[in-house]
Amino acid sequence: MRAVIIGTFPDCPRMEPVYNPQVIERDIQAQWDRTGAARARETQDGADGRPKFYCLCMFPYPSGKLHMGHVRNYTIGDVMSRFHRMRGFNVLQPMGWDAFGLPAENAAMANKVPPAKWTYDNIAYMKKQLKSLGFAIDWERELATCKPDYYRWNQWLFLRMLEKGLVYRKSGVVNWDPIDQTVLANEQVIDGRGWRTGAIIEKREIPMYYMRITAFSEELLAALDTLPGWPERVKTMQANWIGKSHGVNIGFPYELDGANKVLRVFTTRADTLMGVTFCAVAPEHPLAAHAARTDAKLAAFVDECKRGSVMEADLAQMDKKGMPTGLYVTHPVSGEKLEVWVGNYVLMTYGEGAVMGVPAHDERDFAFALKYGLPIKPVIDVAGKPYSTQAWQDWYAEHGVCVNSGKYDGLDFERSVDAIAADLKAKDLGDKQVTWRLRDWGISRQRYWGTPIPIIHCETCGDVPVPDEQLPVVLPEDCVPDGSGNPLNKRQDFLACACPKCGKPARRETDTMDTFVDSSWYYIRYACPDQSAAMVDARVKYWLPVDQYIGGIEHAILHLLYSRFWTKVMNKLGLVEFEEPFAKLLTQGMVLNEIFYRKAGEGRITYYNPADVDFVTDESGKRSGAVLRADGLPVATDGIGTMSKSKNNGVDPQQLIEQYGADTARLFMMFASPPEQTLEWSDAGVEGSYRFLRRLWAFAHQAHAPVSAESARRKGAVDGYEFPADFAAAWPRQAALRREVHAVLKQASFDIQRNQFNTVASAAMKLLNALSGSLESSDEAAGSAATPAPALHQAVLHEGLGILLRVLYPITPHVCHALWSELGYAGDLLHAPWPEVDEAALRQDEIELVLQINGKLRGRMTVPSTATREHIERLAVTQEAVLRHSEGRAVKKVIVVPGKLVNVVV
């Protein structure tokens, strides 16, 4: 039997009893559109009193339709935007399209559709999807990087950088498909073969434009310390990527064709110089090329090294191989002859493309020496630990004291490096040097769908920059790539031009820019997307830098580093005043789903979408298997992985929105895990989120009468609730409810500020549980307590629901917005402030402490909240649980953690 404490409320006659997200969301989105709710305006230096908050999500590549990663990213951004708006900020949340790139060309090859059309169609569809998710995006600032009014500024800044020497031309290595006669991207090279032709890929050197990011190495590294709002791990990754290392540049003299030359190497372990037993150069090193001319076997080896992909990950995992060149260099100190080898593990792109081989103290050199029978000469003693040339031990590479090193014997790492560097300097064969891992940024792409590089090749004048007044160099939008190279090479109307210097017929550059160029400054252009006379204008000063940037962890290095570099260039050119583009950074985790497959006959694997798979569970609910719904037969599982086309484990957000509505999609995304962690997809979890919103709706319907009555009484106000002085004593149930509401609010306020949105969602669930529990109560309780005043309960309910709707609003704005106005709360929820915690509501007369004996939980005790430490200690040692568990042993120590626990040590 149940009775309602405060009487039965009649159902609301106006409000729909059933939650209908499709209708609610459509209506509210139309209203937001009409009123320009998300439009951001510059205010003169905060003249309206509000500080600005620029909240930016990484813009999407328009691949066709949104994927769950987008939904997650943009929901996080929208929650932060709406929350900051509630906290009184002038918020900008823009959106645009990273519209150049390889997939458009691949789609063109598959469907014979020009990349431009494919891209614009995708943008239109995805924009519709974003709108249906209810993000508070200022669409008036939308931009697409494939439009000339955007990329003309890529070209313009490129020319400025060229003038300043920050852009230069040199040769670079690319993947060359000898059959299609075309350059391939790394992802188009599979196991060293072209994806379409299957031909073995060759490395080929071609001329390319580079941006001199290395000129900023020191700044990019040092400025990481000025970014407290960035995750530590991202800063560490960037620092390691920039890779500043202190070492010594060492010259090994040799004679070649009668001329005296020097082989230069860089090492951080100059202390091991006397242990050098050989030198190794990269296959691309000039010395290797020289030796290969007269050595057919070596030439074949160098050739072999040139096959396969250019990816560093591939190179690093190859078997270490090498071959002697037959050339010798002289040890700069001992005068010993050292053979020069070609090693496939030596990178031409780091240092000088050559290394000194110290097998005794470098693991790679050790393996190399064992394989080819080269001498191993230990010269460092590490705390007397034994050395054996039979097997590598990790301590061989540690710092120690020089031995077997002649005059350097007995010196530690620092002193030996100093001494050796000084000796080399005296002989003009080396010195201390700082080397960076960071390489200059090659931006040339031998592809069509990108920003044309604004250069004209003239037979007389050479490479001539396109004059500013001829910008933009417009990319024709009707080309259809066919896989055999850049179609621009066949476009006479694009190629033909006059040399700006001499006026003679000339040829336009057909390489386009890396798409990382586009994404390196789009966040600046959002401030002034309609500015046709300049790259930036005064509005940039108001909005930038970005206050909060949100995007996938996979961009931790490249995109973020290039953006930081580009910002520094613009700063040096006087275009912007800030030096770092993103004050705070949130790197969201990836969205994962289960992978199911079956193996057909000859090793072919078919992947099945998890939506088509049913689980088999045992009686405890534990999963014991999975079957394909279509045939009921088992499928194998391959764990979980990022949603991808190749594993067929993607979930289409569109279906989700259509079935449950945007709010459910958003709620699940936020509830399933905190933003920085990976998120595992779960249909059941989506159901749970939907169920919660339905319960919320039903509760609002049920509580409509008292809440709207209270709204009418207080004219919708959500502050200034007043309770009698004896509230807690006279109405303990109401006081307890109110205490819980404010305790949960306190936690939610803390969590939303630290971006832990999953517990904000769970706070909303707790609030609903508490409030709906208060509508009904058991007979017993109703009979034992005095009849509560309906007015007081009504006020607590009104306050609690007002808090719940505002806590949940950033996550599920549509349903909250609808209920807010249905229940008569004042104004538009869009402009409502985040609720304040009433500390008075949290006060308690008695608190419960946990009682531990030797750190083990043994009981609880209730003490007045004002109890002193001494009082608690005295009370604790007399507790029954303590006496029982101490078994007569004397109490050694009592530790009191105020408000939490007492630990009795015996």
Next chain:
RNA sequence: GCCGGAAUGGCGGAACUGGUAGACGCGCCGGACUCAAAAUCCGGUUCCAGCAAUGGAGUGAGGGUUCGAUUCCCCCUUCCGGCACCA
């Protein structure tokens, strides 16, 4: 291979600065409602022993610091992200 992360019930996750491990949700079990089912509502649910009170174990493995460790330190394993032309 190198650099950076992560690991907690049947599952996703919570536990803020070292202080009650498992909030909230899912799943499962039991009950109510129903002719029945779905939906909804109520109760239970880390594991082991026990009717229970209670006791023991427990945060990927192994060590350490501490009155007390999911949290700090060392070492190992597995998984994930990046490695410069996917974006």
